[in-house]
Amino acid sequence: MDEDIERRAREAAEINALYNALKHDSDAQVDAIMGPLMGENPEFREFGDQIRGAIAPVVERVNGMGQEERRERLAELAPDQLDELESEDEEDDQRLPELPNVEEYDQVRMRMAPNPNGPWHLGSARMPAVIGTYKDIYDGWMLCRFDDTDPETKRPDLDAYDQILDAVGYLGFEPDEVLRASDRLDIYYSHARDLIDEGGAYTCSCPQAEFSEMKNAGEACPHRDKDTETVHEEFEAMVAGEYSEGEMVLRVKTDIKHKNPALRDFVAFRIIETPHPREEAAEYRCWPMLDFQSGIDDHLTGVTHIIRGIDLQDSAKKQRFVYDYFGWEYPEVVHWGHVNVDGYDVAMSTSTIKELVDSGELDGWDDPRAPTLASLRRRGIRGEAIVDAMVELGTSTSNVDLAMSAIYSENRERIDDETDRAFMIRDRDDGGAVELPLSGGPDAGHPPIHPEHDDRGRRDIPVGAGVMLEATDLPQEGERVWLKGYGCVRYTGEGLEYVDADIDVTREDDVAIVHWVPAEDNREVLMRTPDGDVTGYAESTLEAYEADELLQFERVGFVRVDGHDDGRTTVYFAHN
Structure with a gap:
């Protein structure tokens, strides 16, 4: 390979590496550069292996730059490429779609309605991220309403109320109002009585299986035409706790011939004998179903726009029956698909995570292996990074995939400039540390x-x-490496000897740049990661950093310092 081809290959590789590193906000890879390099320059193909060796130091040098330095260098070498990259960035930076009919309302009012049965997993962040962003866009109003009217199947966790509000704050938002549905039972009872007066509800003592059979056949329950006085009496007996669980329910009278059996005379109130864990609600036994409770609250709190899963389309249809009885106008509804998150072995399920925590398989909700907001927070992930990644998913009715790399990219952009560097040597399975x-x-x-x-x-x-x-x-015996921040050394087979050489050897002779720590003046490190714990050693400067401070272990990744104890520092791995 002559010098001209080598020079041209290095120049083209540098531009491609800069472009790729900026586009993907990550290190460039030689293999990714080789493809377009050979495609655009057919004359290079016969020198494939030689060109690979020639461009490797170029790619390594680009990977050692920060994003701003890369941008400046690309502007110097290929300004058109930089313009193209920035145009792509602008196209990608699209806001959420406009909410429907906002011009018809004095204020956009939205609600998030978590069930406080445990701390939030990562998928839970989508609701506050999108609603909070819409609130900011429209200068609107946001409610956090805890839908905690199921004290048995989705039993509330008393700690989760504050944990969820703390998570909302971590994501960068603050509700304008906070309500607990379990504080509002008398309000729901009052509206049930009004619905009975409107002829829109009746008490039913049919066994569930028997009613289902009639409902599916489009046949009316024999209790459907009870007189209003009897319905009131039996409902008051429900409220007073005079019926056992399953003995009596209050149903909303809809269309018994409706084409969707799920909408035929659905349950509004049922008896649950398990006491609510909140002391303020423990006396109640007559509990509203979510569709009734939520529909009443949305109207009373003036909600104008609801965002809910596509799997909850029937909820809006059920609630509209109640709204029609009362002459209310139903809010605008946006349905979205499910979000799937990659990168975890643990299921994105509150009940599953709780089982793993209770059994000791996870250390807690903030275990780095757990797909929870508490875990990401402890790892040093900024809440804004999660919000921006979630907002990018939009509000499509199709299921969407969230790659953890998108969150990591957003986070890297926020912390790279402010984060100090340090060295850590990992005692890994593929060879460990060498002294x-x-x-x-x-x-x-x-x-x-x-x-x-x-x-x-x-x-x-x-x-x-x-x-x-x-x-x-x-390296192999007799070969050199460059100790970052120190200089060039040669491996003798028994140790390292210093070589007086210029940094140019890393480019001209393909001498690898490596990180290192002193053999004696170092600090033991436990690095907790989503893939398991990693032990190792870091430079002693690590001791100066306090808990919650971030560092970048060069060539390893970003970490959050968790604490120092007995000569060892524990850090939580954030991402590369």
Whole structure:
């Protein structure tokens, strides 16, 4: 391969690597660069292996840059490519679709209605993320209403009320009002009485199986035409706790011939004998079904727009029967599909996560393996990053996939510039840490605290008796590596010896740049990750960072410092 082809290959590879790294906000890969390089330059193909070796240091150098440095370099080499990239960014930066008929309302009023049966998993974040963003767009109003009227099947967790409100704050929002449905039983009873007066409800003592058979056949229940006085008496007996569970229900009178059997005379109130865990609600036994309770509350709180899952389309249809009896106008409804989140072995289910926590398989709701907001928060993920990733999914009625890489990309953009750097050597399954004596060089290395901010200074990492490398970074005997922030060394087979060389050897001779820590003056590290715990060693500067501070372990990833204890620091891995 002649010098001209090598030069052209390096130049083209640098532009492609810069473009790819900026586009995907991640390190460029040699294999990803090779494809377009060969496609655009057929004359390179016969030198494939040689070109791969020539461009590898170029890609490594680009990967060592920050995003702003990459942008400046691409502007210098290929401004048209940068313009194209920025045009794509603008196209991707689309807001949520407009809410329907907002011009008909003085104020957009929306609600999120969590069931407080446990802390939130990641999928739960979509509702406050989208509703909170709509509130900001329209300068609207947002309610957090805890739909906690099922004290048995979805039994409320007393701690979850505050945990959920804390999670909403973590995502960057604050409700204008907070309600607990279990505080409002008398309001629901009052509206049930009014509905009875309107001829829209009746008490029914049919066994469930018997009623289902009649309903599916389009036949009216024999209790459907009870006189109003009797219905009132029996409903008051329900409220007073005079019936056992399953003995009596209150049904909304709809269309017994409706083409959808699920909408035929549905239950509005039932008896639940299990006391509510909240002391304020423990005396009640007559509980509204969610469709009745939610419909009443949406009207009374002035909700103008509801966002709910496509699987809940029947809820709006049921509630409209009640609204028609009262002469109310139903809110605008936006239905969306289910969100699937990748990257976790644990199911995105509150009950499943709770079982794993209770059994000890997970350390808690903030275990890094758990797909929960508490876990992401402890790992150092900013709430705004989750919100932006969720908003990007829009409100399509189709099911959508959320890649964790989208959240990580949003988070990386927010924390990269402010996060100090440090070295950590992982004691990994593929070889662990290697301790080597080092001779002939400076007494210490001085890598920058941040590569793009010289004003933050440099770290002092003494070499002492030697250094530790990750086994996968150890070169062949006689080969060289560049210890980042220290200099070039050669592996002798027994240790490392300093080589007085310029940084250009990393580019011209393909000398790999590796991270390292002192063999003696280091700190033991436990890094908790979604894939399990990783042990290792870090430079002693780690001790200066307090809990909740973020760091980037170079060539490893971003971490949040969790705490220091007995000579060991625990950190939680955020992402690459």
